[in-house]
Amino acid sequence: MSKSFFENVLEQIDATAENMSLDSGIHKMLRQPERELTVAIPIEKDTGEIEVYTGYRVQHNSARGPCKGGIRYHPDTNLDEVKALATLMSLKCAVANVPFGGAKGGVTCTPSKLSKKELQKLTKRYAAMILPIIGPRSDIPAPDVNTNAETMGWIMDAISMYKGSTVLDIVTGKPLELGGSLGRREATGRGVMINTVELLKKLNKNPKETSIAVQGFGNVGSISAELLVEQGCTINAISDVSGGLYNPDGLDIPKITKYVNSKPQISLLKDYNRKKDDEIISNQDLLELDIDVLVPAALENQIHSDNADNIKAEIIVEGANGPVTKKGDEILSERRIYIIPDILANSGGVVVSYFEWVQGIQSFFWGVDEVNKNLKNILLKSFDEVWKISKEEKATLRDAAFLLAMGKIAKATELRGIFP
Numbered sequence: 001m002s003k004s005f006f007e008n009v010l011e012q013i014d015a016t017a018e019n020m021s022l023d024s025g026i027h028k029m030l031r032q033p034e035r036e037l038t039v040a041i042p043i044e045k046d047t048g049e050i051e052v053y054t055g056y057r058v059q060h061n062s063a064r065g066p067c068k069g070g071i072r073y074h075p076d077t078n079l080d081e082v083k084a085l086a087t088l089m090s091l092k093c094a095v096a097n098v099p100f101g102g103a104k105g106g107v108t109c110t111p112s113k114l115s116k117k118e119l120q121k122l123t124k125r126y127a128a129m130i131l132p133i134i135g136p137r138s139d140i141p142a143p144d145v146n147t148n149a150e151t152m153g154w155i156m157d158a159i160s161m162y163k164g165s166t167v168l169d170i171v172t173g174k175p176l177e178l179g180g181s182l183g184r185r186e187a188t189g190r191g192v193m194i195n196t197v198e199l200l201k202k203l204n205k206n207p208k209e210t211s212i213a214v215q216g217f218g219n220v221g222s223i224s225a226e227l228l229v230e231q232g233c234t235i236n237a238i239s240d241v242s243g244g245l246y247n248p249d250g251l252d253i254p255k256i257t258k259y260v261n262s263k264p265q266i267s268l269l270k271d272y273n274r275k276k277d278d279e280i281i282s283n284q285d286l287l288e289l290d291i292d293v294l295v296p297a298a299l300e301n302q303i304h305s306d307n308a309d310n311i312k313a314e315i316i317v318e319g320a321n322g323p324v325t326k327k328g329d330e331i332l333s334e335r336r337i338y339i340i341p342d343i344l345a346n347s348g349g350v351v352v353s354y355f356e357w358v359q360g361i362q363s364f365f366w367g368v369d370e371v372n373k374n375l376k377n378i379l380l381k382s383f384d385e386v387w388k389i390s391k392e393e394k395a396t397l398r399d400a401a402f403l404l405a406m407g408k409i410a411k412a413t414e415l416r417g418i419f420p
């Protein structure tokens, strides 16, 4: 039987712990989230019927600071997935050196089947149910798959009503009008672009001669594609849950983005007036295309033992969390394919979330140039640290990023000492 997402993350933690001779007590602490909360979310549907959804909030590790992580709405969301994502968040915050631990939340639901009014009720009830464990100094949610700035505004409102005053710093990724940060919406995609360009530079490759396929055309995938085009790269293929488009000469990304952003819940393949030579492909075809860089930016477990041998890209940049399983990763590393791991590649989002949190606390908001400049500085520093460890230890970029992250969390834990 294939391993679960959380089991895959644990395998990587175990391998790194052995590699760095990590203290066995700290290893045990990293294998188990600090808190796991499962909640029932009853809402009255538009029809008057009551439906009950299940939601989760998991806090993995708070040794380095308050927990931080997104909230996902998806029919397949379950506790195992949320635990895996929370663990990756602790590691990601440590790689980026932002003063946060890791958390994640999710609600098992199909957002496309809910009206906006129902989604708002679901969000506010979920926020109320996880209120006992979240807070600006303890655990700060943010958007993830199928949630966005509007969702964060609803959470902020629900918590503010309970507290009796507006609490801006309870969530990040909020609308600008409600204390959001300039550059937050684009931050994860911008980070994917910065990491990709940096690796191309290290490998003496020219972005203008680089062909790219992007799986997933939501917040992360679409913005990564747009910004990589600005760097001169060619995006040959993109996809969403409905399937993909391929053009050997490159797709018209600005036109497709405008179309996708024009209506909520739009599907890439439905109604889009393709150029004559744009071909329709499946998500599986996209992963196996003969291109230079593959950016999986949809969901976990996309590249695994059954398809890793068929991947032709020389570089994989993990826009999504956990898109490559542990077995898939072993096959790709043996084939010497470079992988920029999720905990480095998609850390732009949490870095600007940190900036948003800081701006909210200070009630003083920065210009977009300042946000982007600070983001780039942090990401380049993290990239260099991971690159240096990978050279020194003759390790993959994933192994190096895990070594860096687990080392920092272990140090913080030692310095604090075990309570009581």
Ligand code: NAD
Residues within 6 Å of the ligand: 143, 144, 145, 146, 147, 188, 215, 216, 217, 218, 219, 220, 221, 239, 240, 241, 242, 283, 297, 298, 299, 300, 319, 320, 321, 322, 346, 347, 349, 350
């Ligand atoms: P999103 O909801 O904005 O977009 C998800 C996209 O993936 C959509 O285009 C959807 O159609 C597509 N998709 C869903 N299932 C698919 C499938 N089986 N095959 C192909 N495409 C599929 O979500 P997002 O915020 O862009 O998140 C994408 C990934 O990036 C997730 O793994 C998320 O955890 C990770 N991530 C997001 C952020 C952020 O700031 N939003 C930060 C770090 C990591």
